[in-house]
Amino acid sequence: MVSDGTVRHAPTLVEVARLAGVSRATASRAINGGDRVSPAARAAVEAAVRETGYRPNPAARSLVTRRTDSIAVVIPESDSRLFTDPFFATVLHGVTTALASTDLQVVLLIGQRGVDRARRMVGYLRGGHADGAIVVSHHRMDSVVDVLAGSDIPVVLIGRPFDATLPLTWVDVDNAAGARLATEHLLARGARRVGTVAGPPDMSAAEDRLTGWRAALAEAGLPADAVVRADFTADGAAAATERLLAERPGLDGLFVASDQMAAAALDVLAAHGRRVPDDVRLVGFDNMDLAARTRPPLTTAVNPAGEMARRAVQMLLARLAGTGGTESVVLPTELVVRGSA
Amino acid sequence: MVSDGTVRHAPTLVEVARLAGVSRATASRAINGGDRVSPAARAAVEAAVRETGYRPNPAARSLVTRRTDSIAVVIPESDSRLFTDPFFATVLHGVTTALASTDLQVVLLIGQRGVDRARRMVGYLRGGHADGAIVVSHHRMDSVVDVLAGSDIPVVLIGRPFDATLPLTWVDVDNAAGARLATEHLLARGARRVGTVAGPPDMSAAEDRLTGWRAALAEAGLPADAVVRADFTADGAAAATERLLAERPGLDGLFVASDQMAAAALDVLAAHGRRVPDDVRLVGFDNMDLAARTRPPLTTAVNPAGEMARRAVQMLLARLAGTGGTESVVLPTELVVRGSA
DNA sequence: TTGTAGGCGTTATCAA
DNA sequence: TTGATAACGCCTACAA
Secondary structure (H helix, E strand, C coil): CCCCCCCCCCCCHHHHHHHHCCCHHHHHHHHCCCCCCCHHHHHHHHHHHHHHCCCCCHHHHHHHHCCCCEEEEEECCCCCHHHHCHHHHHHHHHHHHHHCCCCCEEEEEECCCCHHHHHHHHHHHHHHHCCEEEEECCCCCHHHHHHHHCCCCCEEEECCCCCCCCCCEEEEECHHHHHHHHHHHHHHCCCCCEEEEECCCCCHHHHHHHHHHHHHHHHCCCCCCCEEECCCCHHHHHHHHHHHHHHCCCCCEEEECCHHHHHHHHHHHHHCCCCCCCCCEEEEEECCHHHHCCCCCCEEEECCHHHHHHHHHHHHHHHHHCCCCCCCEEECCCEECCCCC | CCCCCCCCCCCCHHHHHHHHCCCHHHHHHHHCCCCCCCHHHHHHHHHHHHHHCCCCCHHHHHHHHCCCCEEEEEECCCCCHHHHCHHHHHHHHHHHHHHCCCCCEEEEEECCCCHHHHHHHHHHHHHHHCCEEEEECCCCCHHHHHHHHCCCCCEEEECCCCCCCCCCEEEEECHHHHHHHHHHHHHHCCCCCEEEEECCCCCHHHHHHHHHHHHHHHHCCCCCCCEEECCCCHHHHHHHHHHHHHHCCCCCEEEECCHHHHHHHHHHHHHCCCCCCCCCEEEEEECCHHHHCCCCCCEEEECCHHHHHHHHHHHHHHHHHCCCCCCCEEECCCEECCCCC
């Protein structure tokens, strides 16, 4: 007990044990929920814990258990998307929420990409700072992923890696199916000249969404050649949409690979006097907050970021417990129909 | 130690020392940059470290140094603003960036408010999981702040606490000055009937911005009674703006306490056929990404979230080093003039 | 400058 | 069911 003026060092197991009238070993067992403890001893220890405000020293515990009771969330994005994109905040929130019932902590690693940084990160993880990792891999990130794949650290990726042969577990939304739904919806609403503002080719989500768009058009027997690339930013999407309109003045349908880009496309279309959805039907992807607030509001495919985070946590926990979690997961998506198509 | 050709367990100091032909103590000194090491010994140890891929076991180190080399970032928000608001992502990015040059890690604590959770958090911090904490205190959060103030954990708040008498260090932007600048700008542009969409009264930023707005009007000898409250969400702001327009049809200037809310107000004004800036001059607060992308783009006061994060880190590091960091800081703001006023 | 030895707080092993 | 006792890997007086 601290008598407000005395030494303020945290109570240790020794003091708890002494107060409870048992040995350290018994106190430890009682605290860690072991079964080989008499009810009397357990009660005494619990009382002593309450009285002293004892908390186990995590370093000491970790030293002997070889676990840290924490997991790392790795976000290898350096650019400004980190601020802009609600995706990361949603994932982070999902992870911490999913972990709230456990007593695992989240250690955050935000870093630049590149081989050096990758090695540092993996070194950190191997160094025993975390029991496992969730990697939010939006970009290609070969270095981090490669190094991780070559290690024995339990890790789950959010967003599939490019190289499907790597021994890695991941969870992703069915980007191709979402894009396909979106495009089919455009066609169902009567669009016949359908373009797309795609994401950059070094992101699997971008590639998969492009694939889905192509598939829907192929099935309808329509050409899939009205493609422009952007970088998932509003500015990039605005410029790309301008190019597309110049190249394809007859466009009557547009699938844009993210809501943020779709909002920018909306502005460009308006600036060109093209009404949405009357002249051009428009569908986005993500269904983040933003989608409901544009005018017209966006029809869009759902990207369940929070759910992906929860699943990733589940899988990682299973891995850590040795009870599975080695199977990658593709979450379904659906289309939310609003005013833009 | 498993034999599939390799040694499974991470190399320890003992092996490094043996390989370098020195004692554990010398190896430790060499690794930790101590000066009492001969160049030869140091070189040998460094070579051994490289060869073995040695990384100090953080738990063992922490056990004896009584430091964890990690700091906690506490975000006691439970509601959806966490996803929506780029403020948190920006702060997080700022913190990790500022910490990149050190070898401190970030432990993320996202939690509900309330006394129980507050005690748990503080217990966690006192338990020796982190050397200090940065608390992003947007809301009132009396419980967390009170408990923290009563502890001896080094902590820096981002956003001033309501109770100024608490022995806490914090960094904040000069919200009142920003609001004042904004309102003065409205007046300079000719507005005479100036209202405000304020934030909720349990947030110091909201109160300070309201204060600044009042001050500017008082100085100009104009009434400051056209106030509606919202909760920093777009929907809340839209409803509030509707109320304000109903109450004050003659409004010709509007200060909105955040860009996100200002964007919503913009829509409402447009829906009522009020042109911005011709009929109503509008100024927001924050200067986040969004501000440049509304139409017209928003004139707004800068909220330097990243800079606040960096300063908070600096202050906390100083505290940990015992070299100051006990003085709270108010960062200046400025007005960014765009099309809305 | 280097090495010896002790201890940080906990859990795990083994007798009792 | 309990209690000695030995690790866990590292740092740091202290002595050489």
